[in-house]
Amino acid sequence: MGYKIAVGSSDGVYIDEHFATALQFLIYEVDGDNYEFIEKRVNEELCECSRYHENKFAPLIEKIKDCRVLLVGKIGYGAAAVLQENGIDSYGICESVDVALDKIVKYYGKLNN
Incomplete structure (x- = not known):
C-alpha cells in the first residue's frame, strides 16, 4: 500500500526548510521501494507562531494531512508532537532530497515487511 511523503525544500535539491516557516512542501x-514527485504545495499563510494560539500549526498540517511522513531541515518538539497526533511522522534532516527519500523509503519498507 502506498503513502505520501512531504518534503520541506526551497529548491527541490536539499531539505532546508524549517517546518513552521516552510514556504512549500x-x-x-x-509505492514499494519507488517514489515519484507528484506536486508542490505552496504555503501562502505561514505558521502563526504565537505560544498562546493552540492551533498555530493547523494551516501547515492541513497542507500535508494526507502524508504519512514529513522531512524538514528543522522541527521543534511541540510541532513534532502535534504532527504525531495527526498521524504524521516527522524527521529533521539536512541532506539532499533524493538521499533522504531513499533512506526513509527503505526504513518504512522494513517496517512493513
Whole structure:
C-alpha cells in the first residue's frame, strides 16, 4: 500500500526548510521501494507562531494531512508532537532530497515487511 511523503525544500535539491516557516512542501508518492514527485504545495499563510494560539500549526498540517511522513531541515518538539497526533511522522534532516527519500523509503519498507 502506498503513502505520501512531504518534503520541506526551497529548491527541490536539499531539505532546508524549517517546518513552521516552510514556504512549500514537495509531495512524493511512495509505492514499494519507488517514489515519484507528484506536486508542490505552496504555503501562502505561514505558521502563526504565537505560544498562546493552540492551533498555530493547523494551516501547515492541513497542507500535508494526507502524508504519512514529513522531512524538514528543522522541527521543534511541540510541532513534532502535534504532527504525531495527526498521524504524521516527522524527521529533521539536512541532506539532499533524493538521499533522504531513499533512506526513509527503505526504513518504512522494513517496517512493513
